Amino acid sequence: MKPVARWKIINSEFAIDNRWCKVRRDEVELPNGVRVDDYFVNVRPDVVLILAVTPDREVVFVRQYRHGVGEILLELPGGTFYADRETCLEAAARELEEETGYIARTWTHLATLYDNPVKDTNKIYIAIAENALEESYQQLDITEAVEVVRVPIAEIIEKIANGELTVAGTISALLMGLKYLNYFDIIPRESEPEKSTDSVNSDPTQND
Amino acid sequence: MKPVARWKIINSEFAIDNRWCKVRRDEVELPNGVRVDDYFVNVRPDVVLILAVTPDREVVFVRQYRHGVGEILLELPGGTFYADRETCLEAAARELEEETGYIARTWTHLATLYDNPVKDTNKIYIAIAENALEESYQQLDITEAVEVVRVPIAEIIEKIANGELTVAGTISALLMGLKYLNYFDIIPRESEPEKSTDSVNSDPTQND
Numbered sequence: 093m094k095p096v097a098r099w100k101i102i103n104s105e106f107a108i109d110n111r112w113c114k115v116r117r118d119e120v121e122l123p124n125g126v127r128v129d130d131y132f133v134n135v136r137p138d139v140v141l142i143l144a145v146t147p148d149r150e151v152v153f154v155r156q157y158r159h160g161v162g163e164i165l166l167e168l169p170g171g172t173f174y175a176d177r178e179t180c181l182e183a184a185a186r187e188l189e190e191e192t193g194y195i196a197r198t199w200t201h202l203a204t205l206y207d208n209p210v211k212d213t214n215k216i217y218i219a220i221a222e223n224a225l226e227e228s229y230q231q232l233d234i235t236e237a238v239e240v241v242r243v244p245i246a247e248i249i250e251k252i253a254n255g256e257l258t259v260a261g262t263i264s265a266l267l268m269g270l271k272y273l274n275y276f277d278i279i280p281r282e283s284e285p286e287k288s289t290d291s292v293n294s295d296p297t298q299n300d
Numbered sequence: 301m302k303p304v305a306r307w308k309i310i311n312s313e314f315a316i317d318n319r320w321c322k323v324r325r326d327e328v329e330l331p332n333g334v335r336v337d338d339y340f341v342n343v344r345p346d347v348v349l350i351l352a353v354t355p356d357r358e359v360v361f362v363r364q365y366r367h368g369v370g371e372i373l374l375e376l377p378g379g380t381f382y383a384d385r386e387t388c389l390e391a392a393a394r395e396l397e398e399e400t401g402y403i404a405r406t407w408t409h410l411a412t413l414y415d416n417p418v419k420d421t422n423k424i425y426i427a428i429a430e431n432a433l434e435e436s437y438q439q440l441d442i443t444e445a446v447e448v449v450r451v452p453i454a455e456i457i458e459k460i461a462n463g464e465l466t467v468a469g470t471i472s473a474l475l476m477g478l479k480y481l482n483y484f485d486i487i488p489r490e491s492e493p494e495k496s497t498d499s500v501n502s503d504p505t506q507n508d
Contacts, residue, residue, distance in 0.1 A: 094445035096372055098365055107316055108323060113340035115316060115323060120367065126442055132321035133368050134342060136419070157306055158417035159328065160341050164304055165417055205468045208415050209366035209373055211344070216468060234334055237302035246488050252476060260413045260424060260468040267475045267486070268460060278475070279485045280454050 097123040107132065136214040137172040139207070140184045141261050143269035144169065144194055144221035150242040151266070152194050152224055157237065166241060166251075168262045172214075184219035190231045192240045196221030202269055207261060218265045220273065245275050305331040315340065344422040345380040347415070348392045349469050351477035352377065352404055352432035358450040359474070360402050360432055365445065374449060374459075376470045380422075392427035398439045400448045404429030410477055415469060426473045428481065453483050 103119040114135040120128050144152040154169045169191045173183030181199045188194050200220040207216055232238060243251065248266055251257045257266070270276040311327040322343040328336050352360040362377045377399040381391030389407045396402050408428040415424055440446060451459065456474055459465045465474070478484040 094440075096363055096365060096445050096447050098370065098372065099367055107321075108340075110338065110340065112338065113315075113323065115321065118367070122443060123445065124442070128443060130318065130320065131367055132316075132318065134419075156304055158414075159307055159326070159339055160419045160421055161414055161417040161423075162306065163417065164306070165414070203463065203466075205466050205471065206366075206369055206373070207468055208420070209369040209371065209467060211342075211368045212416070213368055215369075232302075234332070235330060235336060237304050237331065239304045249479075249486055249488065255411065258411075258413050259417060260415055260472045263413065263472040263476070264468045268471070270488075271457075275489055277485070277487045277489060278457055279487070280457065280478075281483055281485060 095123050099123070102127070106135075132211070134212045136212050137174055138180075138215045138217060139170055139172055139261070140180045140187060140217040140219055141168045141170040141265045142184045142188045142219045142221055143202075143265050144188055144192070144196055144224035145245070145273065145275070146194075146224050146242065148242075149245045149275070151245060151248065151270075152188070152192050153241040153243055154191055155239040155241050165259060166256060167259050168265055170261075180217035181219055184217070184221065188221060188224070189228050191236075191238050193226050193229045194221075194224045194240075195227045196224040198222035200272075202265075202272055205261065205264060216261050218269060220269050222273070245270060249276075303331050307331070310335070314343075340419070342420045344420050345382055346388075346423045346425060347378055347380055347469070348388050348395060348425040348427055349376045349378040349473045350392045350396045350427050350429055351410075351473050352396055352400070352402055352429035353453070353481065353483070354402075354432050354450065357453045357483070359453060359456065359478075360396070360400050361449040361451055362399055363447040363449050373467060374464055374470075375467050376473055378469075388425035389427055392425070392429065396429060396432070397436050399444075399446050401434050401437045402429075402432045402448075403435045404432040406430035408480075410473075410480055413469065413472060424469050426477060428477050430481070453478060 099120040101118050107117045108115040116133045118131045120131050155166050157164050171187035202218045202220050205216045271278050307328040309326050315325045316323040324341045326339045328339050361374050363374050365372050379395035410426045410428050413424045479486050
């Protein structure tokens with residue numbers, strides 16, 4: 093097997109260097125000596141996603157238009173930030189208040205994930221906000237229209253299963269965060285699964 | 301509140317139109333009449349991620365270098381495809397065999413998610429492969445180096461919690477898929493959570 097190892101950047105320049113879009117074109121050398129002269133990387137600011145839970149066992153969501161896919165989607169609140177200007181929890185508190193008007197008492201940085209590590213540079217920080225209350229007001233800029241939607245924790249699994257929640261970062265943050273907060277148990281079953289037993293065959297020789 | 305509604309594309313052109321990178325620059329009109337003349341969208345092919353489970357209750361992972369973030373990561377196998385050329389399950393079977401050498405008997409399209417619906421056009425199709433066996437061999441191209449790693453289902457939750465699994469699409473597919481297959485139970489708790497009770501305060505007046 094070829095070794096799994098980092099690539100070496102031989103040369104790097106910006107193909108687009110706009111305030112809203114930075115695309116880097118890298119010339120790289122692979123561990124096996126192969127050179128690729130146009131590997132494109134989107135240089136993007138980090139993102140913080142906020143799992144805010146109210147005292148009434150509800151999660152605070154936002155519903156807004158997303159132009160990349162041209163759809164109106166239900167997601168966790170969030171936004172971009174720069175780690176040299178604010179911490180991820182400072183950014184989380186700011187974004188939660190601006191997008192939803194909610195303020196939370198207890199903040200935890202749960203995890204740092206990636207969206208698309210193949211093509212994008214950014215991380216997704218997952219912040220947990222406990223005891224969130226609507227004590228402020230939305231502060232949106234002129235290009236933003238955001239509907240705040242509270243969803244009972246008991247309905248989250250159904251909304252993931254039925255396709256109302258479709259963004260991978262939001263789904264990961266919900267399942268990891270609600271487990272961390274002990275609102276969910278996630279329990280591996282010891283016994284054989286019940287689904288698809290007709291087509292599961294543990295003896296490979298029967299398929300030859 | 302401003303209405304949550306789709307934007308209208310007034311004009312659209314490619315800022316980069318390369319085989320490996322297509323960046324569209326849209327001039328858009330928002331529902332409130334505001335115009336934005338440089339909204340950038342990455343036009344990307346759809347992705348299929350494969351949750352392949354073996355008869356020994358293991359999940360098939362791949363470990364490889366990801367140049368966007370410059371890290372070696374553990375992820376579910378997957379790849380890009382074009383819906384006008386093959387179905388997501390045909391693409392899934394092809395990618396699983398090419399990347400890992402595994403072939404599966406039972407295939408299910410579980411869900412269709414988004415990575416970054418703000419900036420990217422692509423969807424992520426989640427495919428479930430049951431009764432996967434190593435009956436073929438890796439077929440990698442010269443730029444690929446992929447280590448195949450099998451992980452027992454019982455260790456998945458720990459690997460998400462400890463940060464060994466960090467990609468949102470992979471985490472979503474694992475938690476949704478292992479629940480769908482009845483390997484996991486995800487159960488909302490009825491009682492109050494045990495964590496952070498010191499700082500949770502259900503009476504907002506006490507915080508004034």
